[in-house]
């Protein structure tokens with residue numbers, strides 16, 4: 051039993067009430083010295099979740115820190131026309147099996163959602179929890195064309211790259227990938243360059259950083275003079291990141307701090323990075339809300355084109371006229387507005403009837419706000 | 430906790446586990462590697478719930494290590510020394526600026 055104790059502390063030490071209070075106090079001392087409230091963007095939807103679920107948002111406000119949600123929700127930033135292309139395919143062709151993550155199926159588009167779509171005979175849509183499950187579906191359903199519709203950031207991309215590599219090695223002919231793969235640092239650069247939203251600092255996503263490491267954000271501090279800290283997902287982790295950012299501001303020394311050292315190595319995960327490099331190439335991708343951003347997306351390298359669903363099925367990933375649903379998700383993703391500023395929030399848009407992806411994904415700011423703020427009523 | 434859980438998962442699980450099951454893609458908590466199962470896979474335990482994870486992205490991982498698993502793949506190994514260092518820092522914080 052004695053041996054169990056340290057592991058338990060390793061799990062629970064990040065939620066202890068005295069620690070949280072001390073960190074909040076330290077933060078308020080920093081903001082007191084700085085003499086103005088700070089606006090800090092939490093890039094990752096999972097951080098948004100931590101802040102809401104642990105009730106830290108109002109406490110941080112008292113301590114002089116306003117947290118702004120960022121673009122860190124892959125389901126949210128994947129444009130509608132990816133869904134529409136796959137819906138067109140699965141409704142018009144037989145024996146197509148689309149495998150995707152659960153919340154992807156609920157994103158509303160002009161053609162409905164994958165969940166409401168009626169597939170052609172022999173075709174179907176399946177929810178999977180990992181790309182490897184999609185591959186297994188391909189092995190078990192050789193008579194079908196299995197398309198893995200994978201959305202993700204750097205955290206998920208190595209898993210997808212690994213799976214595609216396995217499909218290539220096993221010479222699996224009925225598997226392909228519709229890649230909605232996005233890179234965080236170029237999106238941050240786009241947000242900073244647009245100058246639309248004033249941000250004093252960033253909390254960098256912990257598990258994206260596990261893969262890409264610390265150096266990937268250097269330009270934020272060096273070129274834009276904006277502080278930032280990599281943080282984990284426990285309440286004390288996020289506060290530690292915020293404290294670091296506040297300190298950097300007070301000292302006038304912006305840097306990329308790593309406050310999640312127990313999990314994030316400075317150099318990232320070399321094996322995962324090598325795999326990404328081997329399988330994928332960067333291109334100028336189109337983000338919902340943020341538009342086209344240079345080298346911000348990854349797609350399969352030409353030598354793996356047989357595994358690329360876009361080429362295999364001649365999918366047209368062209369921005370169509372956006373449907374006027376009144377959804378302001380794009381502005382939420384840029385930190386321009388809060389979910390409650392959207393007139394549809396909690397009225398015609400709720401988790402049972404989402405009008406946009408930010409109310410669908412568990413990393414979506416609107417869904418998180420709705421779940422943790424007494425049913426979507428304005429506070 | 431939340432009244433609505435749109436995906437309907439993880440109804441009456443302990444906190445850590447429901448956190449895990451509800452947010453299947455981004456698992457914030459580490460699990461412990463309890464066995465290696467060959468083919469680059471291993472079993473990872475989350476306080477009693479075991480999942481099979483692909484360990485190929487962490488070639489050096491051993492039984493007994495704590496890992497972060499994402500979309501079925503272990504992506505990082507928990508550095509217990511660093512974890513303890515941060516926990517110690519929290520304690521020191523208490524000395525410097527005691528709450529209240």
Ligand code: SF4
Nearest residue numbers: 377378379392399406
């Ligand atoms: S509340 Fe709904 S409609 Fe409004 S921005 Fe969020 S997802 Fe879109």
